[in-house]
Amino acid sequence: MLEAWQFISKRPELLLGWTLDHLQITFVAIAIAVPLGITLGIYITGKGRQQTADIVLYLAEIMMTIPSLALFGLLMILLASMGMSTIGFLPAIIALIVYGQLPILRNTYTAIKGVDPAMIEAAKGMGMEERQILFKIKLPLSAPVIIAGLRNSIVLIIGIAAIATLIGAGGLGVPIFRGLRNARMDLIIVGGISVSILALLADGFMAFVERRVTPRGLRVKVKP
Amino acid sequence: MIRLENITKVYPDGTEAVRGMSFKVNEGELCVFLGPSGCGKTTTMKMINRLIPITSGKIYIDGVDNTKIDETELRRNIGYAIQEIGLFTHMTVGENIEIVPALKGWSKAERRERAENLLELMRLNPGEFIDKYPSELSGGQRQRVGVARALGADPSMLLMDEPFGAIDPITRVELQSEFLKIQQKIKKTIIFVTHDIYEAIKMGDRIALMKEGKLVQYDTPANILYHPKDEFVEGFVGADRALKGLQLLRVKEVMTSSPPVAQAEETVEVIRERMEREGVDSLAIVGNDRKFIGLVDVSDLRDGKAVKDIMSPSATTFTVNAVLSEALSVMLSSGLKALPIVGEDSKFEGVLTFDAIQKALHEAVETKELK
Numbered sequence: 001m002l003e004a005w006q007f008i009s010k011r012p013e014l015l016l017g018w019t020l021d022h023l024q025i026t027f028v029a030i031a032i033a034v035p036l037g038i039t040l041g042i043y044i045t046g047k048g049r050q051q052t053a054d055i056v057l058y059l060a061e062i063m064m065t066i067p068s069l070a071l072f073g074l075l076m077i078l079l080a081s082m083g084m085s086t087i088g089f090l091p092a093i094i095a096l097i098v099y100g101q102l103p104i105l106r107n108t109y110t111a112i113k114g115v116d117p118a119m120i121e122a123a124k125g126m127g128m129e130e131r132q133i134l135f136k137i138k139l140p141l142s143a144p145v146i147i148a149g150l151r152n153s154i155v156l157i158i159g160i161a162a163i164a165t166l167i168g169a170g171g172l173g174v175p176i177f178r179g180l181r182n183a184r185m186d187l188i189i190v191g192g193i194s195v196s197i198l199a200l201l202a203d204g205f206m207a208f209v210e211r212r213v214t215p216r217g218l219r220v221k222v223k224p
Numbered sequence: 225m226i227r228l229e230n231i232t233k234v235y236p237d238g239t240e241a242v243r244g245m246s247f248k249v250n251e252g253e254l255c256v257f258l259g260p261s262g263c264g265k266t267t268t269m270k271m272i273n274r275l276i277p278i279t280s281g282k283i284y285i286d287g288v289d290n291t292k293i294d295e296t297e298l299r300r301n302i303g304y305a306i307q308e309i310g311l312f313t314h315m316t317v318g319e320n321i322e323i324v325p326a327l328k329g330w331s332k333a334e335r336r337e338r339a340e341n342l343l344e345l346m347r348l349n350p351g352e353f354i355d356k357y358p359s360e361l362s363g364g365q366r367q368r369v370g371v372a373r374a375l376g377a378d379p380s381m382l383l384m385d386e387p388f389g390a391i392d393p394i395t396r397v398e399l400q401s402e403f404l405k406i407q408q409k410i411k412k413t414i415i416f417v418t419h420d421i422y423e424a425i426k427m428g429d430r431i432a433l434m435k436e437g438k439l440v441q442y443d444t445p446a447n448i449l450y451h452p453k454d455e456f457v458e459g460f461v462g463a464d465r466a467l468k469g470l471q472l473l474r475v476k477e478v479m480t481s482s483p484p485v486a487q488a489e490e491t492v493e494v495i496r497e498r499m500e501r502e503g504v505d506s507l508a509i510v511g512n513d514r515k516f517i518g519l520v521d522v523s524d525l526r527d528g529k530a531v532k533d534i535m536s537p538s539a540t541t542f543t544v545n546a547v548l549s550e551a552l553s554v555m556l557s558s559g560l561k562a563l564p565i566v567g568e569d570s571k572f573e574g575v576l577t578f579d580a581i582q583k584a585l586h587e588a589v590e591t592k593e594l595k
């Protein structure tokens with residue numbers, strides 16, 4: 001522990017660099033994964049898309065079960081066959097996006113499907129169009145659950161980004177794996193704790209957002 | 225006016241939900257769709273605002289084929305109320321009521337004013353309720369908001385699918401009576417779906433009784449009760465139609481109008497003498513403006529006392545437009561032999577007695593069955 005502290009005080013610029021790299025990868029991955037997951041999640045709730053939904057959710061679940069290392073390996077083959085760079089930033093981002101999909105997709109889908117059908121029928125009966133029903137009724141009512149999905153996904157992406165180091169993407173995985181190779185406990189601790197702190201901060205922030213987006217009508221106490 | 229012409233609904237799986245339904249709902253009338261579950265009443269209603277597409281036949285709204293009207297336009301011009309669950313829980317009472325006006329592009333101020341007026345009409349204090357959320361309201365209050373929301377943009381027609389379905393029987397009877405009063409003022413053309421025959425008789429100008437997707441009888445409540453077309457209607461109406469008939473009669477049609485009254489300043493002796501002469505057991509005490517003040521019963525008469533000392537000022541009263549069955553139930557539960565009846569302006573109008581009720585019922589059954 002002491003050694004880890006000594007390392008940080010001696011080479012703060014190294015830690016800062018890794019952290020910034022890590023943040024960069026995760027930010028880019030989240031910035032793509034979130035809108036993609038929500039859009040896809042909304043899309044598969046559409047009329048007559050039950051089958052599509054089943055397939056998409058099933059695929060997302062399978063992706064989650066592939067060990068991250070194996071997924072990186074698979075991506076390398078896939079990218080190589082398309083003549084693209086197989087190491088570094090791009091494959092890392094793609095893998096993180098794939099991993100982040102399931103919680104977002106599943107929560108978006110379940111939340112929207114869970115909106116009381118009577119409410120939707122009332123909306124239709126009053127002359128709201130599909131788009132208005134989505135933005136004024138379905139999404140506000142689903143927001144807390146969707147945000148909970150984002151929260152899961154973001155924490156997951158921050159954690160798995162550490163493994164992306166293995167394909168040369170940089171980030172806080174660098175000290176962890178360097179430490180493992182050279183039996184440098186201080187490096188492992190510095191990397192490990194930093195990733196955890198990032199994840200906790202993101203989680204705390206998302207918990208705050210989750211509370212904020214919960215419509216007031218759903219927060220007020222229900223009369224006995 | 226709503227006119228259905230040979231409406232049929234067949235679902236893709238071959239189920240025939242509605243078969244050859246034709247009738248007309250007149251301007252300003254409340255038409256009840258009545259029948260056991262699965263009779264097609266809700267399906268028929270939803271074909272009017274095209275929530276369910278028609279398989280064959282035509283529905284005319286004020287003479288216009290409803291498939292020729294833009295779907296959302298059609299729905300925005302027909303109020304829609306369903307059981308309380310249809311309120312949007314993430315919106316305030318005000319926002320719920322303002323939905324259709326907002327969709328139609330009313331300004332914020334207009335919308336807000338409309339919402340306040342409607343809350344007042346539904347006897348909910350706007351200041352107290354407009355910013356509340358549905359989860360903070362009682363079942364009855366939610367139902368009122370549901371009706372207010374249906375009236376949002378002042379449509380000339382309303383579709384109401386068991387709007388008072390999910391509340392306790394007492395609140396339900398109150399809401400029905402209130403809604404009838406409101407309907408007398410606003411005179412909307414209303415389709416009202418229910419499976420409750422009591423509600424149908426009380427609310428309907430006309431009843432469309434349905435069975436297995438077919439219209440069995442389309443008639444006034446009285447004719448449904450006293451001239452059932454076939455065994456199904458007779459069975460649905462039930463054996464106790466005399467009792468159900470009580471829903472058809474208003475207090476004012478049965479009460480004894482301008483019965484003898486007394487004034488608060490008169491003496492007990494004078495009153496006793498008047499009771500004997502008129503052959504009554506109780507007298508209503510009225511003020512100079514004929515405002516109802518109280519009731520005095522023969523058993524309370526004590527010589528030497530003034531009327532104002534022995535009368536019961538808090539006596540229950542009923543209004544002239546109340547439904548007879550409700551007045552009767554109050555008389556039975558409170559033990560009153562004569563129920564004082566007042567007008568909307570709380571002026572004394574008459575008394576309701578058991579004798580009068582019995583006589584009216586007897587006449588109703590006899591004359592209507594002879595017809």
